[in-house]
Amino acid sequence: MTAQAAPVQDWPDRRDFSQPRPRGALWRAYLAMGRAHLRTVIAYRTSFLFGLLASTFGSFAMLYLWRAVLSHGHRANGFDWPHLRTYLLVTYFAGSLVSSYNDYRMAGRIQRGDIALDLVRPADFQRSRFAETMGVVCFEVVVGVIVVTLGALAFGGLTLPPSPASAALATVSLVLVVPLRFGLVYISGLATFWTQNYVGVQAARIALVTLFSGTMVPFAFLPGWLATTCTLLPFAGMAATPALVFSGAVQGARAVEAVAVQLAWAVGMWWGARLCWQAASRRLTVHGG
Amino acid sequence: MLWTARLYRRCLGVRLRAAMEEPGDFWLMVASALTTQVVGIVFLWAIFRAIPQINGWRFWDIVLIYSLVVVTEGLSVLVAQGAWQLAMTVNLGELDAVLVRPYPAVLQVLASAIGINGLGNLLLGCLLLGNAIARVDVHWSPGLILLAVGLLAGATLTKIGLNLATNCAAFWLKSPFSAFAFSMHTLGELARFPITIYGVGVRIVLSVFLPYAFMSFFPATTVLHRGAPVWAGLLTPVVGIYSVAVGTWLFRRGLSRYESSGH
Amino acid sequence: MQHSSKPLIVAKQLTKVFRRPDRRPGLTGAARHLFERRYAERVAVDRLDLVVEEGEALAYVGPNGAGKSTTIKMMTGILVPTSGEIRVNGIVPHRDRVENARRIGVVFGQRTQLWWDIPVRDSLELLRDMHGVEQCRYDRTLERLDAVLELAPLLPVTARRLSLGQRMRADLAAALLHEPPLVYLDEPTIGLDIEVKDRIRAFVKEIVAEGTTVVLTTHDLGDIEDICRRIVIVDDGRMAFDGALAQVKDAYARDRCMRLELAAPPASLEALSASLPAASVAPGDHDREVTVTFDRFQLSATQVLSTVMRYGELLDVHIDEPAIEHVVRLVYAGQLSAGQSHDGPVEAAA
Numbered sequence: 001m002t003a004q005a006a007p008v009q010d011w012p013d014r015r016d017f018s019q020p021r022p023r024g025a026l027w028r029a030y031l032a033m034g035r036a037h038l039r040t041v042i043a044y045r046t047s048f049l050f051g052l053l054a055s056t057f058g059s060f061a062m063l064y065l066w067r068a069v070l071s072h073g074h075r076a077n078g079f080d081w082p083h084l085r086t087y088l089l090v091t092y093f094a095g096s097l098v099s100s101y102n103d104y105r106m107a108g109r110i111q112r113g114d115i116a117l118d119l120v121r122p123a124d125f126q127r128s129r130f131a132e133t134m135g136v137v138c139f140e141v142v143v144g145v146i147v148v149t150l151g152a153l154a155f156g157g158l159t160l161p162p163s164p165a166s167a168a169l170a171t172v173s174l175v176l177v178v179p180l181r182f183g184l185v186y187i188s189g190l191a192t193f194w195t196q197n198y199v200g201v202q203a204a205r206i207a208l209v210t211l212f213s214g215t216m217v218p219f220a221f222l223p224g225w226l227a228t229t230c231t232l233l234p235f236a237g238m239a240a241t242p243a244l245v246f247s248g249a250v251q252g253a254r255a256v257e258a259v260a261v262q263l264a265w266a267v268g269m270w271w272g273a274r275l276c277w278q279a280a281s282r283r284l285t286v287h288g289g
Numbered sequence: 290m291l292w293t294a295r296l297y298r299r300c301l302g303v304r305l306r307a308a309m310e311e312p313g314d315f316w317l318m319v320a321s322a323l324t325t326q327v328v329g330i331v332f333l334w335a336i337f338r339a340i341p342q343i344n345g346w347r348f349w350d351i352v353l354i355y356s357l358v359v360v361t362e363g364l365s366v367l368v369a370q371g372a373w374q375l376a377m378t379v380n381l382g383e384l385d386a387v388l389v390r391p392y393p394a395v396l397q398v399l400a401s402a403i404g405i406n407g408l409g410n411l412l413l414g415c416l417l418l419g420n421a422i423a424r425v426d427v428h429w430s431p432g433l434i435l436l437a438v439g440l441l442a443g444a445t446l447t448k449i450g451l452n453l454a455t456n457c458a459a460f461w462l463k464s465p466f467s468a469f470a471f472s473m474h475t476l477g478e479l480a481r482f483p484i485t486i487y488g489v490g491v492r493i494v495l496s497v498f499l500p501y502a503f504m505s506f507f508p509a510t511t512v513l514h515r516g517a518p519v520w521a522g523l524l525t526p527v528v529g530i531y532s533v534a535v536g537t538w539l540f541r542r543g544l545s546r547y548e549s550s551g552h
Numbered sequence: 553m554q555h556s557s558k559p560l561i562v563a564k565q566l567t568k569v570f571r572r573p574d575r576r577p578g579l580t581g582a583a584r585h586l587f588e589r590r591y592a593e594r595v596a597v598d599r600l601d602l603v604v605e606e607g608e609a610l611a612y613v614g615p616n617g618a619g620k621s622t623t624i625k626m627m628t629g630i631l632v633p634t635s636g637e638i639r640v641n642g643i644v645p646h647r648d649r650v651e652n653a654r655r656i657g658v659v660f661g662q663r664t665q666l667w668w669d670i671p672v673r674d675s676l677e678l679l680r681d682m683h684g685v686e687q688c689r690y691d692r693t694l695e696r697l698d699a700v701l702e703l704a705p706l707l708p709v710t711a712r713r714l715s716l717g718q719r720m721r722a723d724l725a726a727a728l729l730h731e732p733p734l735v736y737l738d739e740p741t742i743g744l745d746i747e748v749k750d751r752i753r754a755f756v757k758e759i760v761a762e763g764t765t766v767v768l769t770t771h772d773l774g775d776i777e778d779i780c781r782r783i784v785i786v787d788d789g790r791m792a793f794d795g796a797l798a799q800v801k802d803a804y805a806r807d808r809c810m811r812l813e814l815a816a817p818p819a820s821l822e823a824l825s826a827s828l829p830a831a832s833v834a835p836g837d838h839d840r841e842v843t844v845t846f847d848r849f850q851l852s853a854t855q856v857l858s859t860v861m862r863y864g865e866l867l868d869v870h871i872d873e874p875a876i877e878h879v880v881r882l883v884y885a886g887q888l889s890a891g892q893s894h895d896g897p898v899e900a901a902a
């Protein structure tokens with residue numbers, strides 16, 4: 001055993017907690033959290049991939065249905081089959097990022113009380129969850145690209161963006177999907193503070209977002225008032241905006257405008273989430289003792 | 290036989306009471322199911338605003354097929370939701386408690402949960418079904434009505450059986466999540482639409498290997514008298530009983546592989 | 553051991569109330585509950601006043617549901633108090649959660665701090681970065697923790713694969729690698745075998761000696777006897793007792809119980825009893841054994857021994873020391889409140 005140490009107040013090099021922590025270390029910590037979460041997903045990859053398969057079947061149904069609708073060169077509301085096909089493949093890809101696994105896991109941690117551990121760590125809760133999400137997004141992007149390629153092959157191809165400008169804008173739009181979806185998934189995960197039953201919340205959210213994000217049907221097919229409302233809501237940026245820009249349905253100034261709305265909502269969701277956290281943390285009940 | 294049924298109802302009753310204790314969650318589940326189904330109908334309606342028919346199927350024909358999926362799902366989730374808990378139960382070794390009780394294990398498992406979202410599904414499903422029945426081009430003789438009820442029962446059995454069968458993967462996959470069964474369930478969602486829109490491969494899978502098409506499509510085509518040979522729909526009760534039998538058989542095979550977890 | 557009298561944790565009228573839905577029995581009751589809801593309030597912590605000074609080793613004890621875990625969670629910033637005030641190092645924990653978290657180490661016995669699917673080493677390094685500990689400092693601390701907790705074999709192992717004892721050692725390391733001046737230990741030895749328990753207790757004693765403040769919540773009274781100087785007993789959300797461990801034992805655990813094994817059954821138990829009026833004498837497990845229970849401030853062990861030896865040849869003696877267990881059991885049974893004193897041997901509750 002070590003010899004009797006000098007009393008604490010006599011230590012010359014006692015840690016100075018009044019100094020803020022070095023930024024570099026904190027960033028390394030967030031990076032490590034992302035990596036750790038990615039490793040967890042890879043460890044549970046079978047379940048994760050089956051979950052992905054589930055959403056893939058859903059998309060297949062859409063593709064088949066729309067192909068039947070737009071068969072023989074028909075056009076509807078400005079869409080022909082090749083363009084709608086691209087639209088659907090891109091919305092599928094966007095929807096596969098920041099998947100339900102993330103909030104399901106967060107809800108589970110809240111229900112079991114493991115969130116107590118997250119709260120005694122000196123790291124911002126929301127930023128930590130975002131770091132974890134980014135880790136998983138890497139995996140999701142790879143898998144998403146593979147599935148979209150297979151889907152394109154199965155259904156006859158993928159039309160590329162009509163111009164380099166469109167391509168660049170589409171890329172920006174796709175990147176913005178991540179913080180947008182994170183905000184939504186995170187806020188919805190916080191619902192666990194109010195209800196024990198997260199499955200119900202998640203199912204309702206998925207249904208509403210599927211509709212209002214234009215994943216199943218482009219806004220052009222909805223009645224005017226509904227379509228206009230949808231373009232103003234945050235959900236449009238989670239699927240419709242990148243899909244419309246990528247497929248060339250929306251170009252030029254209108255495309256830039258749509259992406260700007262996406263960006264505004266991405267920032268808004270982040271700050272909205274922080275407000276929700278304030279309310280949620282007051283409702284915490286951790287069982288035991 | 291009667292005792293078995295009554296005890297099953299008691300097990301479900303326990304779950305129902307538990308579900309009613311959290312009214313927030315109760316209504317949330319109902320609302321959540323309603324939302325999900327309504328969104329699907331809005332989607333269909335949006336498409337049909339632009340086009341009059343798909344592959345010869347009109348709006349209310351498709352709604353008929355769609356509503357059958359919703360109703361059978363609602364019923365199955367109300368009486369046999371327990372299958373979805375199987376993965377977690379096996380993973381945690383909690384099947385031990387089930388195995389020492391003097392009641393069939395498979396029935397205990399099925400009755401171990403009740404899905405309140407089934408109420409939402411049933412509500413909307415019946416609404417849609419009622420409307421579709423009124424609007425499709427069918428002459429409703431008493432014989433046909435009787436047949437339809439029988440087909441509905443068969444369709445529900447098909448869903449329950451397939452749910453059970455796919456969830457038995459839990460015995461082989463050793464994961465606490467029922468992800469495999471869920472992916473098969475979404476495959477079944479393809480049966481919301483007439484399977485004639487799908488490729489041949491998908492049609493074969495949905496008719497023969499995972500006969501989800503018997504949940505909705507074939508019963509509907511028999512009643513509508515088009516889209517598929519009438520005898521196909523008449524097979525529905527047979528397929529239903531067969532699905533349940535396969536599910537039960539898989540459950541028994543899985544049970545023999547079961548090793549409870551060490552604690 | 554001396555500690556400065558600077559207050560570290562200050563709780564004033566700290567209260568936490570949970571709202572629970574009021575459930576009514578029967579199926580009709582349950583159905584009605586769906587449409588109209590009534591709530592019952594449960595006061596988990598009731599106007600608690602507590603001051604913990606720097607360098608103290610405090611045992612925080614109480615029956616299940618007494619509110620001790622809830623109090624700890626308010627101190628660590630996990631729960632928000634319903635009313636009252638709590639400050640740790642001048643910081644309000646739930647408001648400045650991150651700042652507070654930098655200065656504390658927490659071990660939850662039932663849950664782990666470690667990331668489940670990565671090696672322990674990676675978890676510790678992640679925490680190092682989160683706390684911003686310099687590399688050389690970290691290496692030095694880890695070396696010391698390794699010497700005491702034998703961490704080396706655990707470092708490459710994924711947390712999921714650790715046994716309970718290994719996990720507790722790793723969790724202790726995780727809680728201490730940033731050298732926090734305040735450490736909360738919530739059931740740190742639960743489910744552990746005796747060897748690991750001893751090791752952990754020794755280590756905690758060591759850091760207390762160096763001036764770290766320790767708040768220990770436990771049902772294991774051996775932990776308390778070994779580590780703590782002060783004991784706070786809570787029951788039903790309220791403080792039932794707050795005082796030095798030694799004083800508690802002197803005041804309420806005065807009984808000593810001696811079991812004496814004689815060569816032959818004593819001729820007369822009544823005579824023996826009469827010659828020890830200040831003690832209570834009873835037959836033991838077999839007819840040659842006698843148990844003598846006495847107040848250790850009124851009689852000494854030698855006196856009892858010499859008295860009994862007059863009645864026969866002594867073969868063996870066992871002395872059961874007064875345990876804090878006794879006092880706590882009295883509190884749990886509701887037989888004790890602060891300020892009570894007893895004369896004579898205290899009858900042990902059933």
